Amino acid sequence: MFAVVQTGGKQYNVTVGDTLKVERLSSAVGDKVKLDVLLVSDNGKTVAGTPFVKGAEVQAEVVAHGKGDKVVVYKYKPKKNERKKQGHRQPWTELKILSIKM
Numbered sequence: 001m002f003a004v005v006q007t008g009g010k011q012y013n014v015t016v017g018d019t020l021k022v023e024r025l026s027s028a029v030g031d032k033v034k035l036d037v038l039l040v041s042d043n044g045k046t047v048a049g050t051p052f053v054k055g056a057e058v059q060a061e062v063v064a065h066g067k068g069d070k071v072v073v074y075k076y077k078p079k080k081n082e083r084k085k086q087g088h089r090q091p092w093t094e095l096k097i098l099s100i101k102m
Contacts, residue, residue, distance in 0.1 A: 010022070059099045071088045
């Protein structure tokens with residue numbers, strides 16, 4: 001059984017027991033969260049939502065929060081003495097999929 005869920009403007013293909021890093025959620029570590037289900041498939045029976053599947057539920061547990069690797073953004077304009085160096089670390093939340101219900 002697998003499901004396609006949506007969170008943080010992205011879609012993820014998940015099965016029970018998977019762990020995935022998603023955009024930062026406001027839930028605390030150990031909290032249970034419900035994800036929006038776009039598609040569910042079980043033994044060849046597939047149900048697609050418009051946009052979400054009614055009655056389907058994917059429950060996940062927040063395992064950890066963190067930040068990704070630093071990305072350096074450097075802007076430079078020649079002959080103008082314009083330079084701007086900026087760093088960015090994208091925050092993430094790690095989720096463990098507990099159950100998928102149709």
